[in-house]
Amino acid sequence: MYKFYTRKPGIPHGYIHKIWLIMRLTTVILIATLMHVSAAGFAQHVTLNQKKVSLEKIFREIHTQIGYDFIYNRELISKKQPINISVKDEALESVLQKCLEGQSLEYSIEDKMVVIKERSMINKTEAFFDKANISGSVVDTTGAPLVGATVTLEASELSINAPNNYMSQTDEFGEFKFSNLPSGEYKLTVTYIGYRTQQTYVIIKNKDARQRIIMSTEETRLSMVTVVNNGYQQISAERATGSFDLLKKSQIEKPNQSLAERLVGTVAGMQVKYDVDGTPNIQIRGQTTLYANNGNNEPLLVVDGFAIRNTSLNYFNSINPNDIESVTVLKDAAAASIWGARAANGVIVVTTKKGGRNTALKVEFSAFTRFSPKFNVGYATGLASSAETVDYERLSFNKWGAYPNSGSFYENYRTSEATVALNENRLGFLSNDQLSAKLAQLKTLDNRGQISDYLLSNPSTTQYDLTLSGGTNRMNNIVSILAEQNHTNFKGSDNRKYSVNYRTTANVFKWLDVYASTTLNYQKNNNNGIGLYYLKSLSPYEMLKNPDGSLTDIHQYYQPILDRTVPLSKFPYSFSYNPIQEIANQSITENNLTARVQAGLTFKILPGLTFESKAQYENLSLVDKSYRNDQTFYVRNLVNTTSSWDQTLTGNVTPNLPLGGILDQSRTTIETYNIRNQANFTRMFADKHEINVVAGVEVNNAVTQSYANPTTYGYNENTLNVGNFPNGPTGTTGWYGYGNYFSYTNSFGYSTRRFYSMFANASYTYLSKYTLSGSYRTDASNLIAKEPKYRYSPFYSMGLGYDITKESFLKNVNWLSRLNLRATYGYTGNVDNFTSPYTLLSYNTRADNYTKDYTATIADNGNPTLTWEKTGTFNLGLDYALLSNKLYGKIDLYNKKGKDLLAQIAIPSVNGVSVQRFNNAGMTNKGIEVTLGAVIPLRGKDIVWNSSLNASYNKTRITKLFNPSSPAYALVSTGQGSYREGYDPNAVFAFEYAGLDNTGNPTVVGPNGTKLQLSNFPSMDGLGFLKNVGTLNPPYILGMTNSFKIYDFNVSFILVAKFGGVFKSQYFNYPQSGSVNLPNSKLSSVLNGDPSKILTLPADPNTYSYGNWIGYYPYLSYNYLNANLARLQELNLSYNLPKQLLSKLSVHGAQLILQGNNLYTVLANKTGEDPEYPIGTIKPSAQYTFGIKVEL
Secondary structure, eight states: OEEOOOOOOOOOOOOGGGHHHHHHHHHHHHHHHHHHHHHHHHOOEEEEEEEEEOHHHHHHHHHHHHOOEEEEOHHHHHTSOOEEEEEEEEEHHHHHHHHHTTTTEEEEEETTEEEEEEOOHHHHHHHHHOEEEEEEEEEETTSOBOTTOEEEEEEOTTSTTOOSEEEEEOOTTSEEEEEEEESEEEEEEEEOTTBOOEEEEEEESSSOEEEEEEEOBOGGGTTSOOEEEOSSOEEETTTOOSOEEEEOHHHHSSSOSSHHHHHTTTSTTEEEEEOTTOOEEEEESSOOOSSGGGGOOOOEEEETTEEEOOSTTSGGGGSOGGGEEEEEEEOSHHHHGGGGGGOTTOEEEEEEOOOOTTEEEEEEEEEEEEEOOOOOHHHHHOBOOHHHHHHHHHHHHHHHOOSSSSOOGGGOOOOOHHHHHHHHHHHTSSOHHHHHHHHHHHHTOOTHHHHHHHTBOOOEEEEEEEEEEEEOSSEEEEEEEEEEEEEOSBTTEEEEEEEEEEEEEEEEETTEEEEEEEEEEEEEEEEOSOOHHHHHHSOTTOOSBOTTSOBOOOOSSOHHHHHHHSOGGGSSSOOOOOHHHHHHTEEEEEEEEEEEEEEEEEEEEETTEEEEEEEEEEEEEEEEEEEEOTTSHHHHHHHHHTSEEOTTTTOOEEOSSOSSEEEEEEEEEEEEEEEEEEEEEEEEETTTEEEEEEEEEEEEEEEEEEEEOOOEEEEOTTTOOOOOOTTOSEEEEOTTSOEEEOOOSOEEEEEEEEEEEEEEEEEEEETTTEEEEEEEEEEEETTSOSSHHHHOEEEEEEEEEEEGGGSGGGTTOTTEEEEEEEEEEEEEEEOOSSOOSSOEEEEOSSOOTTTOOOOEEEEEOOOTTOOOEEEEEEEEEEEEEETTTTEEEEEEEEEEEEEEEEEEEEOOGGGSOSEEEEEEEEEEEEEEEEEEEEEEEEETBTEEEEEEEEEEEEEEEEEEOOOSOOBHHHHTTOGGGGOOTTSOTTEEEEBOEEEEOTTSOEEEEOGGGOEEESSSOOOSBGGGTOEEEEESSOSEEEEEEEEEEETTEEEEEEEEEEESOEEEOOOOOOOOSSTTOOOBTTHHHHHHSOTTTSOOOOSSTTOTTHHHHHHHGGGBGGGEEEOOEEEEEEEEEEEEOOHHHHHHTTOSEEEEEEEEEEEEEEESSSSOOBTTBOTTSOOOOOEEEEEEEEEO
16 A cells, blocks of 8 residues: 655744734635635645556646545556546546546545555445436526536446437536436547537436536537527527527627517518517518418517417517527428427517526616607608799699689588688689788798707607526526616507516426516507608698697688688687697507416426426507597597588587597407426437437417597596587487487407417437437318318428538538538418418497397308418528638528419409419429628737628519419519519509500500500500519518627628519609698609600690599509618627726626617619618617616
């Protein structure tokens, strides 16, 4: 036996008169020594780099570094093989495990002494009966959990009755666990794309072991996709055969109001468009349906494993964007088919943040404010100037007639001031001089400034978010609170939003985890503002305020007629109108409350085998309330016009409605529940065969109920009093002599949608090189016909993956980091919520005036063969990475074929309806998607350039659609009426202008090159002569993201470009005299245009067909322009405050943020119109955001 010890220092002696001082110093030294020894016992680390060295030499080196003594049998040790070992600052136990691996030796540590001995047969036999667990967590260097890391546990030869290999993946908290393991020694290996592989050794004996694995990043792989989530399971990108896109955390954690903002320009093949109200419309890989859900092609949204219904009540707005951890976009059948009948449009899977385990309380606070200038009134209304408008009104009045002709009471509709003046002059009530003065005065007025000052506001958003998270070894929690206020483009319209989220997971037993979450969202919208539609009805010279600041009276009738023929003083209220007054005296609100609760149990049955039971309940409540007091024109006009006016005898006016305000209220609720039971199996066998299986069943039920109160008249919101009908709700007549009817009954609505699904998804990977995947799902629903062959429809997918870089012939090709080939095929589906397999009746809400019975009409004959729409998709993909992953990307080719698509088919009207929807159409989508990325560390981690470019092309064609005829009026209408077999569903058909004929009349190109005059709309088949000018949906989409990390600064931008489409530019509206038909800003081009090239005004005032011109002009081919554009969507600048400064303030991190959105757009057309927001719509202004994030 050989034994050696280290020398231990003693305590020095001093003099007697220093005893007191020595006692105090001894106490301090003793405490410090104890603290040091305690720390050393827990944190002894060793650094070794030896090759073919004996164990004895290793023991001496360890003794030299940390002072531990070794006791062992020299003869036993000398027989052991030399070893190679290279460790840096690694824990002593881990080093010993590596040194003794495969040597049939074991060790024990007592105090600072290590005993090495041969592993006995008794210990080996005990291991057969002793069982224990190995668990742990995988985190990055900041302590954040890494989800989906691959954890492999390999048993050494010393472990009796232990399988060669175990394999698992970390859950959403970065946790892993191997249960019921025989005692022995195991090698634990953790891999995660973008991080260095970590290995450690674990010995268990009658006692569970827990490990905390800290993964360090490979700087050049930070942008690589790591793990994807399909809503049912997490899948390592290395074995995923489907087409997925993952939004990284850095892309999500920016100031934004909605997840949709983060999707713009970041995902290949995805188009995001916003309507004038700011509502996003998202399309993935083109259009997949024609008529289902009114042509809605938006993808399915999944949050934490459950689908969220796309209604006006929730969807993106129901998610706190600051709660999002990751977003996965599922594109092809292999990725999305597990969602079956709802996945044809693609799937967006959102995973929310979870609290970390074994972490202290973490506090995160963020705040930002966003503002933008008011929109351009002239661009939005698209009207001609005041002078142009007055001149045109005079021109049209003189050429095409005077309205109203007689000036009688029955012609007192709203008419513009210029037309009123012209007609009053014609009737003799206004002299020529007065007319000239009036028109001259109107030409000098311009209401755009007053509209901007009194009706518009600067759009702005203020958002605050607070998140608290943390956890123990067995439980974690996270709670977030969001408050947001938005001011829209119009004064009187704004909204407030509040959100509270709580999520927790607890390890109740070793074999059971419990998960629960609660989400509450409340939003109140005030919609009191005046919309764009009203602004377009205002003549450019109609002012809102007089020079003295008083409100003007914008007449809603032909005022001189009222003054001459109606006893205005006898009516209950004035007929005056001003939008400023309307805003101040109405309250139109929408209150939206969304509550969502999730709960789940996870049973750990065997290593790699779990069973999950989950449920989700949603309650969406929308309350609409519209109150207008009697200062609004709406109330005053309704009371006045429904009053009885005795025009023949007394001339008295008798109100038939109670005086006071008017209140309308309605409520809609949607209750949804989902229940899912699912088994998961993940296991690796013989270090070669990896199997992953998911199978389960799911039920879903959604009930929608609506309730509307009858309109309340004479309502006083202060006293809550309600007026009575002076003469009853029926049997009275209004001032025109027509009968009044005031509804006094409630209305109700009810619908239910039920789904039952069975699903399975499996993959097999061999040698981490070859992957075979497959999925199968069957859906059934009450929305589909009862017959099983229609109701139960299978959706399946198959996929192959080949990691070529794992081949031996590429082992030494150092510049190639990854090359993975994917091929998939399968079916997904779509369901229409508005087509019924049964006959539907529509009940009238009021009784028949004569029979007093309630009647009904057939709304839908029903389709007894209604089934699912099906889309088959073939996808071929290649993932690659070069130069140690500094360059990376992927290419996807796809071909989607839709069949059994719903189409609107003409049927004999003898059946009661003339059209019915049948599964009778087909469509194809073919395309390519390319993603290129680069991560270039210019100076280590201090300066890094990260760039990503995605480009896509999509070609869509309708391959089957029954149309007995193609009249021109249907083709030029665009939308569902213009769908034709062989064409893009967004194809644009237009008339080609042919100039003037020999009679001087304008013409368009007709059949066989003939010229058609613009007399009547042609009823013949239009495919023979209409011009296909392009598609409204740009086939080429480009998105580019660049970011630069420069020490503590980060600069990034997003550029979006679209090519290959057309859009309809503003066209002249050809208003005729009378009412308020205002010429738009195209007036000057029509007045001064060449009639041989464009359609101008008719030279002959007697041209009888002029009224038909407006039916042609919007559909002339020259009105459609190139829609190519490139938009600087976003520019970000952030600054991370120095940690040295923050540490003094006990702050872990702080970031200042400056962001700009929609900053600049390059257009291909010469008119300056934005193709997505042409003249006549609200073009969004640039947005500027200032924000801060703080972490404690």
